[in-house]
Amino acid sequence: MKIKSCLACLTLAGLAFLPIHQAESIDSTQYMLKVRAKDKFERSVVANTGASIERVGEDWVLAIANLEEKNQLEKLGWVEHSSVLTSTMDFPDQDRDFHNYTEVKAALDELVNQYPDLMRLGSIGMTHQGRDIWSLRISTNPDFSENKPAVLFLGGHHAREHLSVEVPLRFVQWLMSEYKKGNPRAVRYVETREIHLIPMVNPDGLEYDIEGGRYKTWRKNRRVNRDGTYGVDLNRNYGYQWGTGGSSNSPNSETYMGPQAFSEPETQAIKLYIETHKNISILLSFHTFSELILYPWGWSNGSISEARDKAVHEKMARKMATWNKYTPEQSSDLYIASGDLTDWAYGTQKVISFTFELDPANQWGSGGFYPGQGVIQGVVQKNIEPCMYLLEYADNPYRSLDEAAF
Numbered sequence: 452m453k454i455k456s457c458l459a460c461l462t463l464a465g466l467a468f469l470p471i472h473q474a475e476s477i478d479s480t481q482y483m484l485k486v487r488a489k490d491k492f493e494r495s496v497v498a499n500t501g502a503s504i505e506r507v508g509e510d511w512v513l514a515i516a517n518l519e520e521k522n523q524l525e526k527l528g529w530v531e532h533s534s535v536l537t538s539t540m541d542f543p544d545q546d547r548d549f550h551n552y553t554e555v556k557a558a559l560d561e562l563v564n565q566y567p568d569l570m571r572l573g574s575i576g577m578t579h580q581g582r583d584i585w586s587l588r589i590s591t592n593p594d595f596s597e598n599k600p601a602v603l604f605l606g607g608h609h610a611r612e613h614l615s616v617e618v619p620l621r622f623v624q625w626l627m628s629e630y631k632k633g634n635p636r637a638v639r640y641v642e643t644r645e646i647h648l649i650p651m652v653n654p655d656g657l658e659y660d661i662e663g664g665r666y667k668t669w670r671k672n673r674r675v676n677r678d679g680t681y682g683v684d685l686n687r688n689y690g691y692q693w694g695t696g697g698s699s700n701s702p703n704s705e706t707y708m709g710p711q712a713f714s715e716p717e718t719q720a721i722k723l724y725i726e727t728h729k730n731i732s733i734l735l736s737f738h739t740f741s742e743l744i745l746y747p748w749g750w751s752n753g754s755i756s757e758a759r760d761k762a763v764h765e766k767m768a769r770k771m772a773t774w775n776k777y778t779p780e781q782s783s784d785l786y787i788a789s790g791d792l793t794d795w796a797y798g799t800q801k802v803i804s805f806t807f808e809l810d811p812a813n814q815w816g817s818g819g820f821y822p823g824q825g826v827i828q829g830v831v832q833k834n835i836e837p838c839m840y841l842l843e844y845a846d847n848p849y850r851s852l853d854e855a856a857f
């Protein structure tokens with residue numbers, strides 16, 4: 452059956468008349484290209500190579516091309532980015548339960564299909580390579596934002612930290628299944644809170660990390676740097692005390708801060724999203740690994756100067772640690788790191804902000820960034836109650852200070 456349909460394809464393409472060895476030598480790899488093309492005339496030049504234009508931007512297009520078409524466009528000097536098409540971007544077989552970019556989008560679409568009156572899915576920006584950064588907003592009044600207290604859950608700033616995508620995504624899936632079953636807490640939070648989910652901040656990096664079914668221990672995004680190296684560390688690119696320590700100005704470094712604060716489309720998108728959703732009172736940014744609960748500051752050894760803000764971060768972190776057994780501490784107690792999301796979100800927007808470094812506790816014997824799909828359920832499970840706790844106090848995080856000491 453498979454052979455027959457292949458032959459049919461070859462016949463249709465007029466290739467059946469070629470000698471077998473020539474037909475076999477045709478490269479079937481497809482590429483996703485971001486191509487500079489400023490008007491319909493230049494777009495026609497792109498289309499005339501045979502590449503298919505999938506999306507048209509102001510002065511660029513996304514196109515799918517074979518090797519020959521890609522070569523033609525590269526000769527014109529118009530190709531800004533190219534990557535092998537998504538079909539080869541997948542996890543190794545033994546880790547297929549992890550979600551790649553396409554599967555994250557499918558999972559978000561599935562939630563929207565199940566709860567169309569409660570969900571709004573949108574692209575909040577586009578990466579260097581032309582992938583959308585997806586955001587899902589859950590509310591009983593989803594067309595009128597800012598009328599309820601909100602929590603923002605984010606994952607996937609760092610490419611190789613795949614568990615950080617799974618936990619917020621699967622928490623929201625769990626919450627909605629509990630809502631459907633009538634779990635009173637789930638119903639109350641869905642009805643009285645807004646829940647914002649951005650599960651994959653850095654899709655370019657993540658897809659690169661799994662390209663060809665082999666892990667590459669990639670951390671950054673996929674900007675082409677001025678020296679030909681790749682990537683900016685997105686969690687060193689936020690614009691609060693940017694570049695003041697614990698990040699590098701060398702483009703080849705793992706912690707490259709970028710040419711300037713908010714130079715990257717991913718961090719710009721998150722910035723704008725938080726600035727335009729003023730009802731977000733708390734955010735939780737997932738990373739891996741080390742089993743830690745971190746809060747500002749990262750840029751300074753000094754602690755938050757407003758006493759109540761310092762107290763609320765400390766108290767909430769300690770409380771959440773009672774469930775997941777992670778270690779709560781100020782971020783800079785680990786090491787100085789400037790330009791991260793939580794410093795910016797608290798420092799400029801006064802959002803109560805946490806970073807979780809998920810399982811495992813250490814690299815040795817537990818898989819580090821690649822602990823295997825067997826751990827997913829357990830790590831999601833132990834982080835459900837911390838997420839529910841943040842939803843509980845979203846209306847007024849300072850209310851947590853009235854809770855009895857523990």
Ligand SMILES: [Zn+2]
Nearest residue numbers: 609612738739
């Ligand atoms: Zn990280």
